[in-house]
Every structure is written in structure tokens, then in C-alpha cells.
Amino acid sequence: MVATSRLVGACIALTSQMVSSAALPPKGCPAQNHGGIPMPKEFQRYQQKYRENLLAVLPTGKCTEETIGIRKSWDEIDDNTRLGYIRAVHCLASKPALTDRRLAPGAVNRLDDFTYIHINQTNIIHGSGYLLPWHRIFLTQFETALREECGYEDYLPYWDNARFSEDPLRSKVWDGSSSSMGGNGLYLKNDHGPYHEILPGVGNGNFTLAMPAGSGGGCVQDGPFQNFTISLGPVAKENIDLTNKYGYKANPRCLSRNFHVKSSEGILTWANATKIVTSPTIHELRINIESLWHKNSHTFIGKEGADPFSTTNDPAFYLLHAQIDRLWAIWQGQDLESRTYAIDGNRTFFGLPLDYAPDVPPSLATIYDRMDMGLGFTPLTLEGMPMTDHDSCFVYQ
Ligand SMILES: [Cu+2]
The missing domain is CATH 1.10.1280.10 (Di-copper center containing domain from catechol oxidase)
Incomplete structure (x- = not known):
């Protein structure tokens, strides 16, 4: 076990320095495991x-x-x-x-x-x-x-x-x-999509983008951006406000997400x-x-x-x-x-x-x-x- 973990340690150190020599991981070093589905x-x-x-x-x-x-x-x-x-x-x-x-x-x-x-x-x-x-x-x-x-x-x-x-x-x-x-983001019963958003400035306002209904829609609920205030935008919307077409005016609000797996x-x-x-x-x-x-x-x-x-x-x-x-x-x-x-x-x-x-x-x-x-x-x-x-x-x- 000790020998194996030492080898893995050496492998990790080598892999991070390796970029300078462009070398591939030495034989015997396992592919790095970052979780999830391994790289084929x-x-x-x-x-x-x-x-x-x-x-x-x-x-x-x-x-x-x-x-x-x-x-x-x-x-x-x-x-x-x-x-x-x-x-x-x-x-x-x-x-x-x-x-x-x-x-x-x-x-x-x-x-x-x-x-x-x-x-x-x-x-x-x-x-x-x-x-x-x-x-x-x-x-x-x-x-x-x-x-x-x-x-x-x-x-x-x-x-x-x-x-x-x-x-x-x-x-x-x-x-x-x-x-x-x-x-x-927090699940919002009435505001999680699907949306048909107009992209202003292109195609005479007739270009719309379909956005799926996700599983959130509201403010991010955890992590370091939970109480994070953003100001510009949103821009692509179902109805474009012509007095603030590109969302350049201040619009302080939370960061929202709507995960769609x-x-x-x-x-x-x-x-x-x-x-x-x-x-x-x-x-x-x-x-x-x-x-x-x-x-x-x-x-x-x-x-x-x-x-x-x-x-x-x-x-x-x-x-x-x-x-x-x-x-x-x-x-x-x-x-x-x-x-x-x-x-x-x-x-x-x-x-x-x-x-x-x-x-x-x-x-x-x-x-x-x-x-x-x-x-x-x-x-x-x-x-x-x-x-x-x-x-x-x-x-x-
Ligand atoms: Cu971009």
C-alpha cells in the first residue's frame, strides 16, 4: 500500500510538472481520477x-x-x-x-x-x-x-x-x-420556462430562442454566489423593453439559475x-x-x-x-x-x-x-x- 500511494503521489507531481516536457504520464501511473465518467x-x-x-x-x-x-x-x-x-x-x-x-x-x-x-x-x-x-x-x-x-x-x-x-x-x-x-436556483412554480426569448438587435426583433423549462428559475440557493448581486441585463426576454433594449441600465437583482439536466x-x-x-x-x-x-x-x-x-x-x-x-x-x-x-x-x-x-x-x-x-x-x-x-x-x- 505504501509503495502504491508513493507512486501515485509521484505520478501526480510528475503530471503537474510534466507540461513543461510535454511527456505523457510515466508507465505505471494511473490516469488521473477527477470523478465522473473517465476520459476515453x-x-x-x-x-x-x-x-x-x-x-x-x-x-x-x-x-x-x-x-x-x-x-x-x-x-x-x-x-x-x-x-x-x-x-x-x-x-x-x-x-x-x-x-x-x-x-x-x-x-x-x-x-x-x-x-x-x-x-x-x-x-x-x-x-x-x-x-x-x-x-x-x-x-x-x-x-x-x-x-x-x-x-x-x-x-x-x-x-x-x-x-x-x-x-x-x-x-x-x-x-x-x-x-x-x-x-x-429556487424552484419557481410560475417562472421556470419554457421561454421564447426575443433577441434584440437582430432579424428585426423576430429572432426568438426557445429556452427549456428547468428545475429552478429563482435565486441561487447555496454556495459562494448565493447572495450575489448582478446589475446589467437581462437582455433576451419574452418582451423587449425598448427603453432599456440591451439592459445597460442598473437592475440590481440576485443571480438566478434554472438547471435543465x-x-x-x-x-x-x-x-x-x-x-x-x-x-x-x-x-x-x-x-x-x-x-x-x-x-x-x-x-x-x-x-x-x-x-x-x-x-x-x-x-x-x-x-x-x-x-x-x-x-x-x-x-x-x-x-x-x-x-x-x-x-x-x-x-x-x-x-x-x-x-x-x-x-x-x-x-x-x-x-x-x-x-x-x-x-x-x-x-x-x-x-x-x-x-x-x-x-x-x-x-x-
Ligand atoms: Cu459569448
């Missing part, structure tokens, strides 16, 4: 190839084997790291917003800066060619804010939903403990994760991510987390999107040369005309288009594509 061998092979290929190109500028950030599953990191992350999120919530009050009078704190620009760009960065690169930069900016403004010492964790596809509440993301993202069961599975990372083309990758993963990850959470505009009000958003970014990363990592800068999709949500630019014809996004990340930062799309260049330097474990 096939997916392990794709993940390993991604890591090997990614680390083989280092150093790239400032990104070296020593400086690369390792992003890990929320279910894998220890409680101290989870608590450190939660503390840093609350810290951002306690710092004043930097967004111009004239743009978003309801932006109160640093988290709202992220929510404001996400709302403002929603009709451009979803169902479009910018989905993946925009959110990659967005996540890195959030991670940097946690680290530089709030002393968080680790990197952005991800929600490894495939491990818990059939029983998502068993993930440490949602177990309701003080080191989780908290659990479901059927959005996860049989969908956010290892089989679909594998289908995504083995997509033969960027077009199929984008369609697979959108249809098999992105929408369902949001509808599982429900309420605030499922509003396409102000979804960032739910702090779990960042874990959800880190997983989407990870799936893209693993796909890119199978062939960095041909896939890093591959782009597919329109310049607007499903190529629909936007209210504020009705004459712009649907057209294809290019890697030379500029994206608006807020606070005056407008990088080229191509800057949001590599994982070890420009402002990116991370690998998913």
Missing part, C-alpha cells in the same frame, strides 16, 4: 497529441515552457485553488467598473465591464466567425484581471462537462459547496466531445461546437447563464467557455500549421442583418477583421487564434 482512450490520444504539438513549438516570444499557464478542470484542482478563484471573482465584483457610465450606466463593478462588452458584441460574436477567437481573448483578459488585479495565482479552470454529462450536479462545479459555483444528458458527452475535436474541417468544427456543445452548456445552467447577451453575469460562464475554448484548442492542436488560423462563419449572428447596421450585407469573417474587446482594445481576429502567441500562453491539462 481515444480522447486521451487527441489531448496528448495537442499538448505535444503545442509544447513542441515553444518558446514562442515570451511564451516558454516555464511561463505557460496550465488550465485545469475545476474538478481536478484542489479546494484551495477553487477558493482562491472564487475569492478573486468576488474581488473583481468589489472593484469599480472602468466602462464609461454613458455607455452602460448600470455597470457597477469590474465584472460588469466584461458583461457590458459581451452584451454589446453579442450579435457579432455568436453564430459567427468571431465566436472562438473573440471568446479566447475575452477569457484571457478575465484570467489576467483575476491574477493582476485580484492576486489569483493559478489559471482559468474549465468545466469538464463530459465527465458529468449524465449527472451534472455531481461535478464540483455545481455541488453547492463553498468551493463550487453554487447550485440551482436534459440539456446535458446524452449531449455533453465524451462521444460528442470526441466528435468535435475530430471534426474534419473548420466549418464542421464550428457547427459541431455550436450545435452539440455551446447552446446546451448554456441552457443547462438556465436563466442568467442562458441569456446570450448577459450570460457573463453568471460567474460559471468563464468555466463553461474555457471548456469550449479547450475543445477548439485540441482540434487546432492536431495540426497547428493548418488549423491555428482557420476561420469559418459570417460577420454577424447567423449572417443576419443587425438593426444598427441594416445595410451591411452578410459577409464572411476574416482573420484581418478587428474585434471589439471593450475598454478601447480592438485586436485583429488573428490575435485571438494562437495559444502561445500574441497575448495567449496557455495549455489545457
Whole structure:
């Protein structure tokens, strides 16, 4: 027994340092157990190839084997790291917003800066060619804010939903403990869906999104975001208030959720994760991510987390999107040369005309288009594509 536990200890230590050598776990080391459904061998092979290929190109500028950030599953990191992350999120919530009050009078704190620009760009960065690169930069900016403004010492964790596809509440993301993202919202008899939400600004207000009836609907009942006040949004609603179309006015309220387990069961599975990372083309990758993963990850959470505009009000958003970014990363990592800068999709949500630019014809996004990340930062799309260049330097474990 002693020998075995020593071996496991050595294996864990090796696995966390291993990223610098890109080595696979030494023979005799068991696969790490994060609970739930283990990662299938096939997916392990794709993940390993991604890591090997990614680390083989280092150093790239400032990104070296020593400086690369390792992003890990929320279910894998220890409680101290989870608590450190939660503390840093609350810290951002306690710092004043930097967004111009004239743009978003309801932006109160640093988290709202992220929510404001996400709302403002929603009709451009979803169902479009910018989905993946925009959110990659967005996540890195959030991670940097946690680290530089709030002393968080680790990197952005991800929600490894495939491990818990059939029983998502068993993930440490949602177990309701003080080191989780908290659990479901209070069950509201008359307000838990289904909803038909209008997306303002696109398709002349005729575009609606169906949201399933979940098992909550009200304020989050436990965990560190139980008494958490949010301000911007909601935006996608059954009836749009034209005096506050994008929810930029202050609307202080609790964080609500409406868990819908059927959005996860049989969908956010290892089989679909594998289908995504083995997509033969960027077009199929984008369609697979959108249809098999992105929408369902949001509808599982429900309420605030499922509003396409102000979804960032739910702090779990960042874990959800880190997983989407990870799936893209693993796909890119199978062939960095041909896939890093591959782009597919329109310049607007499903190529629909936007209210504020009705004459712009649907057209294809290019890697030379500029994206608006807020606070005056407008990088080229191509800057949001590599994982070890420009402002990116991370690998998913
Ligand atoms: Cu988004």
C-alpha cells in the first residue's frame, strides 16, 4: 500500500510538472481520477497529441515552457485553488467598473465591464466567425484581471462537462459547496420556462430562442454566489423593453439559475466531445461546437447563464467557455500549421442583418477583421487564434 500511494503521489507531481516536457504520464501511473465518467482512450490520444504539438513549438516570444499557464478542470484542482478563484471573482465584483457610465450606466463593478462588452458584441460574436477567437481573448483578459488585479495565482479552470454529462450536479462545479459555483436556483412554480426569448438587435426583433423549462428559475440557493448581486441585463426576454433594449441600465437583482439536466444528458458527452475535436474541417468544427456543445452548456445552467447577451453575469460562464475554448484548442492542436488560423462563419449572428447596421450585407469573417474587446482594445481576429502567441500562453491539462 505504501509503495502504491508513493507512486501515485509521484505520478501526480510528475503530471503537474510534466507540461513543461510535454511527456505523457510515466508507465505505471494511473490516469488521473477527477470523478465522473473517465476520459476515453481515444480522447486521451487527441489531448496528448495537442499538448505535444503545442509544447513542441515553444518558446514562442515570451511564451516558454516555464511561463505557460496550465488550465485545469475545476474538478481536478484542489479546494484551495477553487477558493482562491472564487475569492478573486468576488474581488473583481468589489472593484469599480472602468466602462464609461454613458455607455452602460448600470455597470457597477469590474465584472460588469466584461458583461457590458459581451452584451454589446453579442450579435457579432455568436453564430459567427468571431465566436472562438473573440471568446479566447475575452477569457484571457478575465484570467489576467483575476491574477493582476485580484492576486489569483493559478489559471482559468474549465468545466469538464463530459465527465458529468449524465449527472451534472455531481461535478464540483455545481455541488453547492463553498468551493463550487453554487447550485440551482429556487424552484419557481410560475417562472421556470419554457421561454421564447426575443433577441434584440437582430432579424428585426423576430429572432426568438426557445429556452427549456428547468428545475429552478429563482435565486441561487447555496454556495459562494448565493447572495450575489448582478446589475446589467437581462437582455433576451419574452418582451423587449425598448427603453432599456440591451439592459445597460442598473437592475440590481440576485443571480438566478434554472438547471435543465436534459440539456446535458446524452449531449455533453465524451462521444460528442470526441466528435468535435475530430471534426474534419473548420466549418464542421464550428457547427459541431455550436450545435452539440455551446447552446446546451448554456441552457443547462438556465436563466442568467442562458441569456446570450448577459450570460457573463453568471460567474460559471468563464468555466463553461474555457471548456469550449479547450475543445477548439485540441482540434487546432492536431495540426497547428493548418488549423491555428482557420476561420469559418459570417460577420454577424447567423449572417443576419443587425438593426444598427441594416445595410451591411452578410459577409464572411476574416482573420484581418478587428474585434471589439471593450475598454478601447480592438485586436485583429488573428490575435485571438494562437495559444502561445500574441497575448495567449496557455495549455489545457
Ligand atoms: Cu459569448
